[in-house]
Amino acid sequence: MSTTAISIKRIRCESYESSLGISHSAPRLSWELEGDAVDWLQTKYTVRVIRGTDVEEASVETAQSTFVDWPSRPLQSRERVTIELRLTGSDGLDTAWKSFEIETGLIQREDWTAQLVGGEKQAQDGPKRPFRLRSSFLCPAEFRQARLYITAHGIYEPYINGIRVGEALLEPGWTDYRFMLRYGTHDVTDLVKRGETNTIGAWLGEGWYSGRLGFRDGVRNVYGTELGLLAQLEIDGKVVASTGEDWSWSYGNIVASELMDGETFDSQISDDWDSTESWNTVVDLPFPSEALVSAEAAPVHVMEQITAKSIATTPSGKTVVDFGQNFAGLLQILGEPSNKSGELVLRYAEVMEHGELGTRPLRAAKATDRIVLGGSVRGYRSKFTTHGFRYMEVTGWSDITVNDVVGLVISSLPRRTGYFECSHKLLNRLHQNVVYSTLANTISLPTDCPQRDERLGWTGDIQVFAPTLNFLFDSSGFLRDWLKDLYEAQKSLDGIVPIIVPTLPIENLQRASQAAWGDASAITPWDLYMSSGDTEVLRDQYPSMCLWLEEGVIRDPVTGLWTRDKPQLGDWLDPKAPPSLPGRGSTDPFLVADAYLVYVTRKVGLVAKVLGESAAAEKWDVEARRLLDAFHDNYVTRNNRLVSDSQSAFALLLHFDLVDPNKPDQRDVFSKRLEELVVRDFWQVATGFVGTPIILHTLVKHGMLHHAYRMLLARDCPSWLSPVLLGATTIWERWDSMLADGSINPGNMTSFNHYALGAVAEFLHSVVAGLSxxxxxxxxxxxxxxxxxxxxxxxxxxxxxxxxxxxxxxxxxxxxxxxxxxxxxxxxxxxxxxxxxxxxxxxxxxxxxWVADARWPPEIVQPEFSRPVDKDWVRG
Missing domain, CATH: 2.60.420.10 (Maltose phosphorylase, domain 3)
Structure with missing residues (x-):
């Protein structure tokens, strides 16, 4: 008998969003269910693997429905199989069968017959002009399927017969190209013309491979100086076109395109793929030495369109388009300027300052697109650059309207998985701001910001934000790919986890061994394990965790704690730190570092236990107890006072459970002092980068729910709601990135789109709404x-x-x-x-x-309290 109360909604292999072109020969399977049957548990699954007429069937009695072992012989390159799945429930009934297809890509390097080819050698000390590559091939009259396998040293955009292939952007994304290069697999069956000669081609830009990366002038040619394309088109498994000496290259209508500076497009130049002018023989390049893999992460793609809301003229006479929402992505032109000559200049920024475009926070990023008029620009959008913006200043289009342009929000996250809403409208806006900052900072990798001359994979940012990310979006493939890069970079740096991944050849960035940042090697895999249930992510990253603790942490030879010979970032961006010195906070940075060290050592012991490494688990547990004793010797007095009398210090000790097991009253002393500090600071946020994500949880865990809510709902800066009240539509890097008088914070680090402080959304999900x-x-x-x-x-x-x-x-x-x-x-x-x-x-x-909390709202009891109190602060 079968049931309709439960059905299989989705089958998945590994963490791939698409099952086309996977790199696993024995992919594990998972399935998601839907239905409202009460107390339904799976007792058995039956799976069929269909290869043509060959059908294998197996039944397994188990409740496991995530990451079950591959039920058949290993898959070969290019092999396509059909999976059919049926479940049996605790009610004895079976679900309906669900079908799912898997197709492998080019698993072995020997499967690639294509050569890496490029254009003419360009200057190494400046931007490289994008160019096109093309070839032709004769398509058979009859065939079943056509596949394009493609990657590049640079960023590519493929075409067949002048039609764009797929919807992926900025491919193959940013990985550490020394170790891993992703390739894409595209079904192009419907794009090739049967029995005719076809044109295959691709645009190629410098991207992350050889473009300018990092701060100020940055560094160029990090991974190489020559852009190259590797493409192989197969029809029914036979190669009919592949990059090689029969290909040619030509410059086109993109004059320049840099990730941070913008793109120059000449609409007067034809984009005809079949023209016979200006095409040159390609240059052969060495075949990629790095591993060629298909990404488990989804490619960068358009997630949402944002229509322009208004157009204004600034005091200086500039025309500015307001999209009403800060985001990261592209601009697409829908209309045509009335003037047919001259140049259209588009400048982007996140905020306005005193009525003009606020570009100072961009630092050395020009964030400007230029379009030479004379041809059609309708439908234009940039290929090899992105911008973080809400406002766009337009020069050269006097009659532009809100219907002439649209914003395209882009991200590598495949699908939204988490939602929150409540009766407090400002909290809803805060949560929406977190979502947009998440999207903006997941363009190919987890970044800090999407707009200025940085856009780097800071390990500390994702370390504090991962639980929120994992709730809001399906991030398993995205983070798994990034963690692989982290480990490879770590091995090349003698165990040090670089503070940015992929790392850059900047010594103070590569070898800056930093607690909380490097600890992402252990904490982030654990967070991903908790959200996905995939033990293999722990198994894959466990060597990285051990390498970090054994070699990456630079220790004091006596205590085993962090050495004081090297600086620590500590509780970065403490709101009490001066704008020009964001690391000068209230909490001793070494207390922060050593608190993390004890916590992470315990965490690695827990990972070892999950993996069945009992001896290693005991070793790490013993080491954690020894470090805890050393920590107390260094930072805690006999009367249970801390050397740093700050919210972050007490939150770290309480949240990480760093109390002395031999002092039963110590936890109460710590929590009482934390309460005093919170009240003393008028429930405003007094924590920095590492303290802020845990402060509310710590208060709730220690019986101070009323204080947590008053801090959450505080309106005066610094607080989560103060930027919202100033019109923020994303999470800011600083609570006061914009000052109340409309001026931008004078600090050099002032981004209006950083997700780290948005880690508070995890509190909204798990405590306010109660789901975890x-x-x-x-x-x-x-x-x-x-x-x-x-x-x-x-x-x-x-x-x-x-x-x-x-x-x-x-x-x-x-x-x-x-x-x-x-x-x-x-x-x-x-x-x-x-x-x-x-x-x-x-x-x-x-x-x-329901009995309301009699402690609400908490008030300061002081006989001579002169600070004015906003009686409306608590209202939604």
């Missing part, structure tokens, strides 16, 4: 909403590896109403006032008496 994983991969779920402040309702949902999980609550007439949605094959623990129970899958409603 209790075991890896959301197999068991915690439903524990903790209402506070003046909120009357909240809800969060997450598309987990098993299916949709959701928690929503509302308070009415002194009753708390909670609805929990638990996906099939999962269970949940429900913790509510007077309720603590385990439930299975399905929709569950709860109704319990």
């Amino acid at each position: 994983p209790l075991s890896p991969g959301w197999k068991t779920i915690l439903i524990k909403p903790q209402p506070g402040g003046d909120l009357t309702w909240a809800k969060a949902s997450h598309h987990s590896p098993y299916g949709l999980a959701e928690c929503q609550w509302r308070i009415e007439a002194e009753q708390l109403f909670v609805t929990a949605v638990i996906p099939p094959n999962c269970t949940a623990r429900v913790e509510l006032p007077g309720v603590s129970e385990e439930v299975g899958s399905g929709i569950h409603d709860f109704n319990v008496p």
